[in-house]
Amino acid sequence: MRWGTRRLGEHGARAGSEPARPCGESVAPFRLTLDQDRMMKRKVAGTGVRGTAPRPREHMSGGDLSASTPQASDPKESDLPVRFTWLVQSPLRSGLVRFLHSTSSKAFGIEALTQRFSRLQQDVENCLRELVVFGVASRTPGTPSRYKAARPSDAETCRLLDRFLAQQQTVSTEERSPAVQRFREMIGRDEKMLVVFEWIRTAAKSDISVLMLGPTGSGKEVVARMIHELSRRGSGRFQAVNCAALPDTLFESEMFGHEKGAFTGAHGRKPGRIELANNGTLFLDEIGDLSAMAQAKLLRVLEDRQVERLGGHESVDVNFRLISATNRPLDQFVQDGRFREDLFYRVNAFSIRLPTLRERASDIPLLAHRLLVRYCDANGLAADSKTIDQGALDLLRAYHWPGNIRELESTIARAALSAPGDVIRADDVQFLHPAEPVEKPPDPLLSLREAERVHVQRVLEEVAWNKKQAAKILEISRGTLYRKIGEYGLQPRQSEPKLTPAEQSSTG
Incomplete structure (x- = not known):
């Protein structure tokens, strides 16, 4: 599958690198009709920023706030609460306002703010442009652009801003999610992972089946946990099953459970993984390794939403969300008859492809520093007790990384342990796989x-x-x-x- 495309059809939705506004946000500027504006004014009149407003759009086509904010028929100062409420209704805009005003003495570049909020650069730029137009942020002169907090010129807007900043900030679901924090450590300067983050947010909004495609070590289980924790099923259980390690003889007992006396050693009733995932999420890793028998039984459960324990005679209703992952070419397996076509359509309603580490080689130095800090923290060392010199970073960047993030993490830990001093040098870096052979350039064509x-x-x-x-x-x-x-x-x-x-x- 080509990275960066999205296809709709019998194979389901394809998530890729083009930011196709996955969060359901329109590119067109947000506008209110006159009747809608009057209704909103009645709702928020006299309530300051506590009024309700339509959900904002963070993907704007331009920075003209007057064209995108709610407009009243008779623009007066009384319209400010409506417009300000609309401004801070967006999680990204409100987060930018709070962050800039909490560090009012500093100016930040677009790249730093993009990393801070894990959002696409275009979205951050559009939101900052709107904050500047409203007067709650300012752009410093020079190139590249930097932004800092600003005080509005009129007293009414200042009062609304102070009231908003005084309110206790609600901790979002993303901030509470351990998987999201882990995923953010995998995001570098390349926007490929930010696009993946947008598709994760989209997938978390519904119970659609998700298929994650990516090589070994690219973080597929981390993404699956993110989707679970950000969804409405986040309070339920997350059941992960490695299909490659599940033989046919144990498939039914492990997945469907068993009754007492179903086989030798079954001393009591045991619920299966599918039953344990009720009202939660079932994650099937390496689904491409399922046998034909296991595929048929899994398909029956997905169609009927019922399981029957081994040795039992009653069906148990189950309600779970399915997330699958594989590093195999399932579409080719379908053509070869190695994977059921009807099951493929069931699990591939929405797919997300994770890029390899080689596809974003520019992120390797930044990721290496983050992983080194994590290693130091896990071993009771100061965060700056170990550093990596440029020679080692160049060596890491030139490596082909067949194991992706997982291999990079183990390589950094091994280098930090074997380095005799505080600086990790090129001689301290040892790879698990031999260097990729360099292809000899073809001889020039002769007359x-x-x-x-x-x-x-x-x-x-x-x-x-x-x-x-x-x-x-x-x-x-x-x-x-x-x-x-x-x-x-x-x-x-x-x-x-x-x-x-x-x-x-x-x-x-």
């Missing part, structure tokens, strides 16, 4: 004349300039060989051994 000259010269050198043998190999007469030697100006190299008088006479 027919030049190719003949090179070949005649090579044959003469191989036979120590024995012209009789050379003519025999070239299948030409010795007279023709002499002519070509003179035509091309060929001469023996200085290192060529001299022929004896008998050998010279044999050359004719």
Whole structure:
């Protein structure tokens, strides 16, 4: 599948690198009709920023706040609460306002704010432009652009801003999610992972089945836990099953559970993984390794939403969200008959592809520093007790990383442990796999004349300039060989051994 595309059809939705506004937010500016504006004014009149307003759109086509904010028929100062409420209704805009005003003495670049909020650069730029128009942020002169907090010019807006900042900030679901914090450590300067984050937010809004595609070690289980924790099922259980480690003989007992006495050693009733995932999420890792029998039984559960324990006679209703992951080409498996086509459509309603570490090699130095800080923290060391020099970073960037993030993490830990001092150097970095062989560049194409000259010269050198043998190999007469030697100006190299008088006479 080409990275960066999204397809809709029988295979479900495809999530890729193009930011196709996955959060359901429109590109068109947000506007209110006159009736809607009057209704909103009645709701928020006299309540300051506590009024309700339509959910904002963070993906704006421009920075003209007057064109995108609610407009009243008679613009007066009384409209400010409505407009300000609309401004801070957006989680990203409200977060930017709080962050900039909590560090009012500092100015931040777009890249720093993008990393801070894990949002696409375009979205951050649009929101900052709107904050500048409203007067609660300012842009410092110079290039690249930097932004800092600002005080509005009118007293009414200042009062609304102070009231908003005085309110206790609600901790969002993302901030409470351990998986989200882990995923943010995997985000670098490349926007590919930010696009993945947007698709995760989209998938978490519904119970649609998600299929994650990506190589080993790219963080598929972290993404699955993120979708679970950000969804309405976040309070339920998350059941992870490694299909590659589940033989057919244990599939039914592990997935469906069993009753007492169902087989030797079954001393009591045991619920299966599917039943434990009721009202939660079932994560099937390496689903491409399921046998044909297991695929058929899983398909039946997905269609009926019922399981029957091994040795039982009653069906148990189950309500779970399915997330699957694989590093195998399932679409090719379907064509080869190795994976059921009907099951493929069930699990692939919405797919997210995780990029390899090689696809975002520019992130490797930043990720290496983060992983080193985590290693130091886990081992009771100060965060700055270990550093990586440029030579080691260049070596890490040039490596092909077949194990992706997981291999990078183990490589950093191994280098930090083996480094004799506080600085990790290139000699301290050891890889688990040999370096990828460097392909020899193809020889330049030669003309027919030049190719003949090179070949005649090579044959003469191989036979120590024995012209009789050379003519025999070239299948030409010795007279023709002499002519070509003179035509091309060929001469023996200085290192060529001299022929004896008998050998010279044999050359004719």
